[in-house]
Amino acid sequence: MKKEQSQKMSEVAPTAYAVLEFVVKALVNEPDAVNIEVTEEANTVYMDVMVADDDRGRVIGRRGRTANTIRTLVNSASLKDDKVVEVDFLDG
Amino acid sequence: MEWIEVTGTSLEETKEHALKMLGIEKEDAEFEISEEGKQGLFNRKITFRVRARIKPKTAAGRQQPKRGRRANNSSKENSRAKGAQRQRPQRAEKNQPTEKRRDRELMEKSKQEQILTDFFEGLLHAWGLKGSIKFNWPKDYVCDVIIEGEELGDLVGENAQILTAIETIARIPLKKQAIETRYAQFYVDIDGYRQKRTEALKEFALKLGKEVQESGKAKILEPMNNRDRKMVHDAISELDGVTTESEGEREDRRVKIFPS
Numbered sequence: 001m002k003k004e005q006s007q008k009m010s011e012v013a014p015t016a017y018a019v020l021e022f023v024v025k026a027l028v029n030e031p032d033a034v035n036i037e038v039t040e041e042a043n044t045v046y047m048d049v050m051v052a053d054d055d056r057g058r059v060i061g062r063r064g065r066t067a068n069t070i071r072t073l074v075n076s077a078s079l080k081d082d083k084v085v086e087v088d089f090l091d092g
Numbered sequence: 093m094e095w096i097e098v099t100g101t102s103l104e105e106t107k108e109h110a111l112k113m114l115g116i117e118k119e120d121a122e123f124e125i126s127e128e129g130k131q132g133l134f135n136r137k138i139t140f141r142v143r144a145r146i147k148p149k150t151a152a153g154r155q156q157p158k159r160g161r162r163a164n165n166s167s168k169e170n171s172r173a174k175g176a177q178r179q180r181p182q183r184a185e186k187n188q189p190t191e192k193r194r195d196r197e198l199m200e201k202s203k204q205e206q207i208l209t210d211f212f213e214g215l216l217h218a219w220g221l222k223g224s225i226k227f228n229w230p231k232d233y234v235c236d237v238i239i240e241g242e243e244l245g246d247l248v249g250e251n252a253q254i255l256t257a258i259e260t261i262a263r264i265p266l267k268k269q270a271i272e273t274r275y276a277q278f279y280v281d282i283d284g285y286r287q288k289r290t291e292a293l294k295e296f297a298l299k300l301g302k303e304v305q306e307s308g309k310a311k312i313l314e315p316m317n318n319r320d321r322k323m324v325h326d327a328i329s330e331l332d333g334v335t336t337e338s339e340g341e342r343e344d345r346r347v348k349i350f351p352s
Binding site for chain 1: 211214215217218219220246247249253254257258260261264265268
């Protein structure tokens with residue numbers, strides 16, 4: 001149910017979503033465990049990324065460097081969607 | 093190979109800065125800790141001073157005489173450091189580089205190209221862009237990835253911010269698959285952006301260097317990222333009588349050109 005809604009929401013900012021999904025899956029060891037939930041609120045699209053426990057370090061990186069790099073990319077991709085996207089990496 | 097010298101408040105952080113400046117991975121760097129946890133005279137801050145360079149690939153390179161200023165550490169350097177000390181020197185010593193990765197065999201070129209191609213094709217596709225990917229190997233361990241296409245401007249971004257981010261990310265799949273092997277340092281260029289910028293920056297640096305040569309007065313450049321700073325350091329190293337140093341922290345880090 002939730003997943004369906006999330007998949008539809010990915011259409012809100014399709015480029016940003018596709019880039020985020022591709023990059024995260026390229027980094028992790030368990031791409032199948034990657035899940036991105038999308039919500040939109042007051043002109044901002046929130047993308048919450050969940051990955052397997054063992055992959056969390058990989059997407060966040062030391063001092064959040066990888067996470068910030070991913071944000072930079074997704075922000076650039078979101079220009080094409082004409083949306084403001086905020087990416088978060090969630091626990092569990 | 094040129095040495096750079098950086099200071100910071102923890103050994104890890106200092107080394108990280110050095111790597112950023114050189115634009116290389118830890119495996120490819122050689123460190124020398126010239127000052128470990130020195131306490132300033134008038135403040136309580138602790139300074140680590142680390143010299144680093146790109147690891148020479150031949151034994152001959154390692155025997156190069158050590159240059160640079162080691163003894164002449166002013167307390168002015170200490171005032172640059174900020175934040176609390178996070179690591180004790182004992183721990184730091186344990187973290188000294190024990191190099192293994194560089195002794196490994198290089199991953200086959202075709203395999204590295206395959207991994208990078210998969211990554212960049214996937215990225216272009218996700219971004220809804222079209223482009224071609226080509227490789228150029230100036231050395232066995234240096235790979236230029238050349239991406240050409242239309243409307244790739246978003247992949248470069250202001251000050252090549254996006255391009256740099258892409259490069260950082262692209263390294264990870266390569267690293268993941270390089271278990272018993274090592275992989276090349278690779279540089280990504282999109283629509284010739286890097287090339288043009290390298291040339292312009294080099295020209296600009298040389299012009300300023302010559303001005304410093306003539307006037308004997310130091311010049312400080314705008315803040316730049318590690319790669320650009322390295323280009324300036326490299327360009328100036330071709331000139332006699334002037335030398336460079338980076339100062340400032342993080343986003344504010346800039347190159348100073350001064351008479352040597």
